[in-house]
Amino acid sequence: HATVKSPPEPSPLRKARFFQANMRILVTGGAGFIGSHLVDKLMENEKNEVIVVDNYFTGSKDNLKQWIGHPRFELIRHDVTETLLVEVDRIYHLACPASPIFYKYNPVKTIKTNVIGTLNMLGLAKRVGARILLTSTSEVYGDPLVHPQTEDYWGNVNPIGVRSCYDEGKRVAETLMFDYHRQHGLEIRIARIFNTYGPRMNIDDGRVVSNFIAQAIRDEPLTVQLPGTQTRSFCYVSDMVDGLIRLMEGDNTGPINIGNPGEFTMLELAETVKEMINPEVKIVTVENTPDDPRQRKPDITKAKETLGWEPKIKLREGIPLMEEDFRQRLGISTNKK
Ligand code: NAD
Ligand code: UDP
Numbered sequence: 001h002a003t004v005k006s007p008p009e010p011s012p013l014r015k016a017r018f019f020q021a022n023m024r025i026l027v028t029g030g031a032g033f034i035g036s037h038l039v040d041k042l043m044e045n046e047k048n049e050v051i052v053v054d055n056y057f058t059g060s061k062d063n064l065k066q067w068i069g070h071p072r073f074e075l076i077r078h079d080v081t082e083t084l085l086v087e088v089d090r091i092y093h094l095a096c097p098a099s100p101i102f103y104k105y106n107p108v109k110t111i112k113t114n115v116i117g118t119l120n121m122l123g124l125a126k127r128v129g130a131r132i133l134l135t136s137t138s139e140v141y142g143d144p145l146v147h148p149q150t151e152d153y154w155g156n157v158n159p160i161g162v163r164s165c166y167d168e169g170k171r172v173a174e175t176l177m178f179d180y181h182r183q184h185g186l187e188i189r190i191a192r193i194f195n196t197y198g199p200r201m202n203i204d205d206g207r208v209v210s211n212f213i214a215q216a217i218r219d220e221p222l223t224v225q226l227p228g229t230q231t232r233s234f235c236y237v238s239d240m241v242d243g244l245i246r247l248m249e250g251d252n253t254g255p256i257n258i259g260n261p262g263e264f265t266m267l268e269l270a271e272t273v274k275e276m277i278n279p280e281v282k283i284v285t286v287e288n289t290p291d292d293p294r295q296r297k298p299d300i301t302k303a304k305e306t307l308g309w310e311p312k313i314k315l316r317e318g319i320p321l322m323e324e325d326f327r328q329r330l331g332i333s334t335n336k337k
């Protein structure tokens, strides 16, 4: 890319920090589901200092309680649509509600978070010379006409639908990332995350794996939205976090798909949860919402080749780990009568 400017010279302070290989890392949205698991992993390295900013819209302090008061950890209540002044080496920019129920609740706020929030984090990265990673989404492929989805597919997205605040918002966020890279020489990384699940998901956040597991534990019917033949591919959260850190510390800007290629229909997922958690539970079909993508499965060739990454945890291994966490939080130990 002949048009890419070279990054600004690091300040003496950054050079000194680099020499000690210490890293100050900002995680926006770090009180959320993926963010809090990412923080756990980053904090394992004693050379890392972690700053979380979060407005607690869908996240909670409870997800970070193990780190509050730790000398290498700071938690700031802050909305990324407002200017932020901190000095960091890395920015993991996750802040944005991910569950359709929450991102549709205030769509204007969702698009502001994606556009103004990402612009602010890029402005911050530019001022301090930090490397920035955006958690984009498989939703940028919309209702995909290419299957499985490769990174060079441009997508099939409704620009004026009820999901657009999220998927078009992330598309603009990706555009901003590449414009700051080309125009200002910023070091960027873009992950396109596919459906992720695991402990600490909001119990009532409306996503399919959390819904089915909570329903099976509570002895309530599993609600398969019609037609039930639509597919998704589910990645366990520890695999996701591993992929994000490899992407950040590797040399490739992305976009790179990070997800588990194991593909299931929603009916198959319901049957699996029923068999594993509560064989007595009913499965019912309910109305779907508009613009629901019919199929989704990542092509992860690029992640394998450039990051040496592939997911390790199969759906049948991940479900019991999530069940244990949900049972604890719901206070229901077993379905056996
Ligand atoms: P989450 O809702 O649990 O976490 C998002 C966090 O961002 C929450 O803590 C929330 O309070 C915070 N937040 C939202 N708006 C904010 C704002 N304006 N300012 C500051 N903080 C704000 O969601 P998650 O599943 O952990 O997703 C994290 C990221 O990964 C998101 O960017 C999401 O788009 C992306 N992603 C997730 C999935 C998935 O399956 N979980 C799939 C694709 C992409
Ligand atoms: N910004 C920020 N923190 C910083 C630097 C910038 O939040 O440390 C915000 C700033 O408020 C601006 C945005 O990032 O709205 C984009 O900044 P940039 O310098 O790229 O653009 P400009 O300020 O020139 O519009």
Ligand code: UDP
Pocket (backbone or CB within 6 Å): 099, 100, 195, 206, 207, 208, 209, 211, 212, 223, 224, 225, 226, 230, 232, 266, 288, 289, 292, 293
């Ligand atoms: N879904 C379902 N039952 C539910 C919640 C969701 O069948 O209780 C379906 C939904 O129609 C979609 C799929 O599960 O086809 C994944 O939905 P989710 O909201 O988890 O994620 P996304 O649509 O963002 O992939």
